Amino acid sequence: MKRISLRSLIAGVACAAVALVAACSAKPPNLGDSDGSTQPPGPGTCSDGKQGCPCTTEGATAACGDVVRQSGDYVTCSEGNATCTNGKWGACAGDTIYMKSVGSTTLGGLETQGLQNNPTPCSTDPCDPSCTNYVDNGNGLDAGAGLQPSDSGGVTLVQNEGGACQGYQCQVASCGVNTPTKLTGTVYDPAGLNPVYHAYVYIPVSLPLPAIPSGAQQDPCGGGGNLPPSVAYAFTGPDGKFTLTGAPSGNNIPLVVQAGKWRRMVMLSSVNQCTTTAVPAANTRLPQNQTDGYNNQADLPQMAIVTGACDPMECLVKRIGVSSTEFKSPGTGGKVDYYEAYGTPLNGGTNPTPSALLNNYTQMMKEDLIMLPCDCGYEYYQWYGQPARWQGASYTSYLTNLKNYANAGGRLFTSHWGRQWIEGGGYTAPFPNVANWIYWGSDSGYDPPPSFEGQINTGFQTGTDFSTWMGLVGAQTTAGKFLVNASRYGTTSVTANSRLFVSYTGRYTYDNGASYYSGTPTGPADFTFDTPVGATNQYGRVMFTDMHLSSGQLTGSFPSECPSGALTPQEKAAEFLLFDLGACLTNLPPPPPAYYPATFTRDYQGVCPTGQSVVWRFFDWETHTPGDSSINFKAQTADTQALLATATPVVNLGTASGAPITNWTGTDVSAALSPNPSRAWLRVTISLNPTSDQSQAPTLDAWRQQFDCVDSQ
Numbered sequence: 001m002k003r004i005s006l007r008s009l010i011a012g013v014a015c016a017a018v019a020l021v022a023a024c025s026a027k028p029p030n031l032g033d034s035d036g037s038t039q040p041p042g043p044g045t046c047s048d049g050k051q052g053c054p055c056t057t058e059g060a061t062a063a064c065g066d067v068v069r070q071s072g073d074y075v076t077c078s079e080g081n082a083t084c085t086n087g088k089w090g091a092c093a094g095d096t097i098y099m100k101s102v103g104s105t106t107l108g109g110l111e112t113q114g115l116q117n118n119p120t121p122c123s124t125d126p127c128d129p130s131c132t133n134y135v136d137n138g139n140g141l142d143a144g145a146g147l148q149p150s151d152s153g154g155v156t157l158v159q160n161e162g163g164a165c166q167g168y169q170c171q172v173a174s175c176g177v178n179t180p181t182k183l184t185g186t187v188y189d190p191a192g193l194n195p196v197y198h199a200y201v202y203i204p205v206s207l208p209l210p211a212i213p214s215g216a217q218q219d220p221c222g223g224g225g226n227l228p229p230s231v232a233y234a235f236t237g238p239d240g241k242f243t244l245t246g247a248p249s250g251n252n253i254p255l256v257v258q259a260g261k262w263r264r265m266v267m268l269s270s271v272n273q274c275t276t277t278a279v280p281a282a283n284t285r286l287p288q289n290q291t292d293g294y295n296n297q298a299d300l301p302q303m304a305i306v307t308g309a310c311d312p313m314e315c316l317v318k319r320i321g322v323s324s325t326e327f328k329s330p331g332t333g334g335k336v337d338y339y340e341a342y343g344t345p346l347n348g349g350t351n352p353t354p355s356a357l358l359n360n361y362t363q364m365m366k367e368d369l370i371m372l373p374c375d376c377g378y379e380y381y382q383w384y385g386q387p388a389r390w391q392g393a394s395y396t397s398y399l400t401n402l403k404n405y406a407n408a409g410g411r412l413f414t415s416h417w418g419r420q421w422i423e424g425g426g427y428t429a430p431f432p433n434v435a436n437w438i439y440w441g442s443d444s445g446y447d448p449p450p451s452f453e454g455q456i457n458t459g460f461q462t463g464t465d466f467s468t469w470m471g472l473v474g475a476q477t478t479a480g481k482f483l484v485n486a487s488r489y490g491t492t493s494v495t496a497n498s499r500l501f502v503s504y505t506g507r508y509t510y511d512n513g514a515s516y517y518s519g520t521p522t523g524p525a526d527f528t529f530d531t532p533v534g535a536t537n538q539y540g541r542v543m544f545t546d547m548h549l550s551s552g553q554l555t556g557s558f559p560s561e562c563p564s565g566a567l568t569p570q571e572k573a574a575e576f577l578l579f580d581l582g583a584c585l586t587n588l589p590p591p592p593p594a595y596y597p598a599t600f601t602r603d604y605q606g607v608c609p610t611g612q613s614v615v616w617r618f619f620d621w622e623t624h625t626p627g628d629s630s631i632n633f634k635a636q637t638a639d640t641q642a643l644l645a646t647a648t649p650v651v652n653l654g655t656a657s658g659a660p661i662t663n664w665t666g667t668d669v670s671a672a673l674s675p676n677p678s679r680a681w682l683r684v685t686i687s688l689n690p691t692s693d694q695s696q697a698p699t700l701d702a703w704r705q706q707f708d709c710v711d712s713q
Contacts, residue, residue, distance in 0.1 A: 047128065051091050055084035064092035065127035079127065146598030147688075150699045154622075157595040157688050157697035166596060166694065167206035168231050171248035175274035183244040183271065185279035187236050187257050189575065190288040190321025192281060194473050194567075195240025196579060197465055198588065199259040201284070202233035203247055205594050205694060207254060212261050212299050215366045216410035218539045221584040222368065223409075224260040224301075229594035229694045238468040242284075249273035254294065255283065260582035261368055262286045263299035289323040290335060300326070300335040301368035301582055306354045307343025307558075308373030311415050311548045314338070315562035317371075320575050324559040330356070330363070337367065338558070341375045341389050345557045354379075355392035361401045365408065369582060374416035374548060380425045396427055403430035406531040409539035411581050416488050416546055431542060434498045434529045435491040453481040454502040454525050454547070454573070462580065463501060469576055475569040481505070482569040484525065486548040492523045497533050501577060502526035502547070526577065530585050543581045549574055595690035595697040603641055604682045608709035616678045617706040620666035623656040627691035629698040630657040634687075635669055637679040644683040649676060653684070656698070664704070678707075 046053035049062030065079040080094015150156040165172075173181055187199040210226050217223040234242040247253070253268045264287040271277055287298035300322070305314045317336060318324060328334030329351055340351035357363055357370070364370065372379070378387040392398060402421050406412050414421050422431045456467040458480060467480045475482050487504075494500050502525040525547055531540035547570045555561060567575065606614030616637065623631055633653035638644045653667040670678050684705065690697050 049082040053089050055089050060084040066092050067127050154701040156699040168248040171250045173249050173273035179274045180245050181247045181249050181273050182276040183247045183279055185284040186240040188285040190286045192285045196259050197238050197469055199236045201242040201257050202230040205229045214302050216408045218409050220586055225584055227591040230591040233591050238465045257284055261301040264293045267294045288321050289326050303369045304337040304367040305371045306339040306341050308375040309342035310376040311373035313371050313373035316549050318562050342378050344561045353389045358398040359392040364405045369411045372414040372418045374418055377417045399430045406540035412542045419490050433495050435494045437491050453505045454484045455505050456480045457500045473572050475572040484547050484570050488546045494524050494527045498527045498529040500524050500527045592695040594694045597689045599687040602684045604705050606707040612709040613712045614678050615708045615710050616669040616682050618666050619653050619669050619705050620664040621703045622661050622701040624660045625657045625698040626696040629691045630655050630689045631698050632687040634685045637682050639679050641681050
């Protein structure tokens, strides 16, 4: 149960007929206390508008309010304006009567609280117009299942509490704290070989899963953070291991593993309650293709690869487990769009050239990841005599499009001479101030030794976890170091805009034709930076590596060109960094809470002078209802409070949904009740309904009920 404080829990009485306005314009008479309660204390400390208090501007007016009577949990107030006359505020003259809750009500103990600098009038005169806020008086509200205070001071739904259980939550057994139902396992890459770092494992509350948007997104998670409410969830560490505690039991339990836009769901045939079940590795790897999951469905990022003659990066994607059938010509349904530069063709065929991608921004924006590996320098357009396969309508448009793509949330992976997509290759740099580059002839030596140890940067958490992961997959020579072949040297350092992952442990330098080896680390071998560079809000990520994934150009066509066997240490490093490239730029947020419908009631008693009867008027509200959430209002009336439970009819007062309602809106209750008359008591039933996916809750910021006293017939 939640204790709750409410804002503006108000009932109001307005003079309905013109004939009554004059009677209301002066301070109304004491109407008496139907339950015999006493009047609240009279005015205390002076404030603007309080009768008899000093004022300075003759003729000025100020809002005012006086107590007419107190009846049970409500104070009836008369509000209007007072006029400054002869240095003192005059009587409060107004045409509005309304009620406030000041005592313990059916919704809990509420008391008035004044403005920060003048709290006294609110404690002595709850009808003061400034007294519109209420705080818990210590008794609080036993709100019932599913309700809690909102930031606005109103009422909203509780996360993961209250209401009837939903979906797979209803299959969570009550096992006790020492023996909960658990699922354990390890998330692996699509090949089922290497663990996946910071994957998300969960059991959804219900199915189907929400769609993952395709293409570049202005979202730090690239669209891969679209997580549904979950019964149980966990994130993996460098070892890929997870434990789900409080899992549902029974038959056909869905289990989802997700890393960025890689997502695969399997249906566990059975889970025993109150025990720990180890999930087989076959059920906890990422998908190999679009049909590799429950109901023949799975999600992979949409990738584009431009083949590189000196770094066939397409083989890395295949070797980590993506099915060869996903490599297809663009627009033909594969998850890997294949573009041919001077690398090998796809299955011996003819494929679009880089211009079909890089000169088409619309097509680029459809890709989650673009891979531009080293093409032996042919991508240096002006230096290599405009190679035919790199020609386009405007070469500078390639650079502009890549910059705009990354800034809009795209992810870019490039290597060695692919550096020109970052530093411009003689044109204006698309991504300046991320590294300090060196060029041919500008340094006496620019190559590392043919084989050297890469030094992992453990100066930040992901770097530390990267080093741990490399040790777990058997890729390190010594702690924090791994063997690298066929690398190049193009940068001396990175700027504060970049994250350094791997440094060289030495390089060759050249002096008058002689070469010698220096063992001192001399610069970056691999780094990433987020885009737009240096911006507060960043959505994209670019990875650059000088570590070739292959020792040279492969022959034949894809996929027969790709070597078999275990990944090399630098390929394993590239795999880790490839998943990091597609991950959230910040920590993956936890799944959204699940919300459930909740209902509460408000009972109002209308008390009128002898000879007059209650007519219930407008029930008003202010609300925020995100998505397709809603708040429904119903009412029923009776002669006594006890009879409200069975009173008919129960009428609809309306539904709040859509755009926020920040000014009072509502329904005339008497019109809704017609032809049935208003009675002395009114019950309003308020139902808060979350969005259909249960991820967002509505908020009832404030509400009030008005009534009139009219001559009895």
